[in-house]
Amino acid sequence: MSDHKAQETGALADRWRTNTHVPVMPAEVLELLGIRPGGTYVDATLGAGGHASLICAAVGAEGRVVGIDWDPDALRVAHGRLAEWGDRVVLRRGNFRDMGVILRGLGIRGVDGVLMDLGVSSLQLADTRRGFSFRGEGDLDMRMDPSLSLTAAQILNSAEMDELTSIFGQLGEIRRARALARAVIKRRQIAPLRTVADLAEVANEVLGGAGARRLHAATNVFRALRMTVNAELENLRAGLEEALRVLWPEGRLVVISFHSLEDRLVKDCFRRHEGRRMSLPEGGQRVVFDPPRVRILTRKPLIPRADELRMNPRARSAKLRAAERVENGA
Template identity: 45%
Template sequence: MALSERSPASDAGGPARHVPVLLKEVLKYLDPKSGEVMVDGTFGAGGYSRALLAAGAAVVGIDRDPDAIAGGQPLVEEAKGRLTLVPGQFADLDTYARGAGFEAVDGVVLDLGVSSMQLDQAERGFSFLRDGPLDMRMEQAGPSAADVVNKMPVKDLIRIIGLLGEEKRATTVAHAIDNARKEKPFERTAELSALIEKVLGRSPKKAQIHPATRTFQALRIYVNGELHQAARALGAAERILKPGGRLVLVSFHSLEDRIVKRFFQDRTRTRGGGSRHMPEEDVPPPTFELLTRKAVEAEEAETEANPRARSARLRAGRRTDVPARDLDIHAAGVPRLAEFDGLGG
């Protein structure tokens, strides 16, 4: 089985390379040792897990995609009891780790992009370059991207496309979708992609970036609750890591990286600011210490071999012995959006 890890949204639809991104750096900061327990919260095709197993660690692998769980069974057998593979969302990684018999773990790694395997399969509906059903559901269950596109009120579509896709012309795109769906509901990725390209056109300065990139990113993030999942996973990692445990996160776009950065800023803060006019505020003791002062990026050799590594950003921290705290996901950078139930209606 070829190994694959997550891929940045900016490359959605491009040819997938089954290569774990920033693997050398992930292993450096996770520092796995024989006898330790690691959680790979985004198992994918097992690239990180296989390397952790090779270092002698036991691994709890988690993935919400049934295809990833099925594809990982040969590695489970090969690991001979050191790999536990769990279907589920990484936001609940502490629950899954305890369910596997581990009250605390030595490391957690999360790769927050979309899987190249998912992009490769047109029938999964993630790609704007490969025609398929307008789906995008990682768990292959629940409301799909077609449900959002066809049923969500325009005002909510504008907000989702603007915030989660960072699309400057979100209003134009949303109104074009609304006009078109009145004539015929969207069913295929190619239909939506063609409409957006027609409405936005191609920019000569960004000829290599498809006009539908940002809208497809927004829909995927919303359908799968990716930012909520990422923020909740940070809290779960804080709860399950033992003192000295390492947390390593790889993100691929600014929305994810902002959440990770804010989390570490809050959890490593030792002073509360203040000035000669205002007293210094009390801050809780830090639950993490930084292992990376700034985001770590892929080396040139890796980006040449795997272009999708260009946008990867890695941040890492080491757990202190301070008890875990409650986490406000909105304070961490998760935008407030219409609830999916009822599709904003």
């Protein structure tokens, strides 16, 4: 590693420590993954490596953990954090929708568990240059993978009224989405929106500040743009299917989501693959349509305990769902 890269990685690690990254719902994750000593597990959203470190400890010396993230900054920080586990862990850059390709490249035919901890990471929020937080001073970038073609600024400064309204209304769940889209277009006619402060100012003018609400008005605006830039819902749909494909029978998929759109996708995926059973007149049931691929382990999503929220307020909106791959699933 060059001196420049070493200094950059050290700075990233300092920002991570300053913001005290803590893995969300760690006990629940380990329990529902059903860690088997000697097993193979995937942390498909590696981040700073908090969950992966716990999984490494649980699988033992014969186990293996594959960490995947498409953010090179996250991989550099996680590499330092996970160095103590040596060959027990291997890190790869990529999107979880490409999990199968990544695993085949490592000679891994199947795995015993997959974790997906969705959304933006503490590390990304801490780096104000990248534009994920409306409290920063950086440019409107928001790319989790720097090689992606479109930034948030490019979308804001080029999208038509209907597209912006859809982004703010559907992904941000903002009631005054059209008024916000109109204000963005009016603002960019004067000067392009380039910085976090530019967008936060427009959002505040249209939607108001935090006021008595729990969330600042700009929170959902930034979330909607981030999800658009990174095609998060499209990748999640594909990633969930990919995770089910790579699991061995009795392997488990654990997903932590942070807002209703993600949680709904996870819930619908699990229900769809659970199979549908029809009661028979003579008693019993039979499967209709496709055979079941999973057994749902969490009928209702788990949420963080009160003691965790006291220590880690950022976990407040987390919802965890889990499912187990069944033997006869295709």
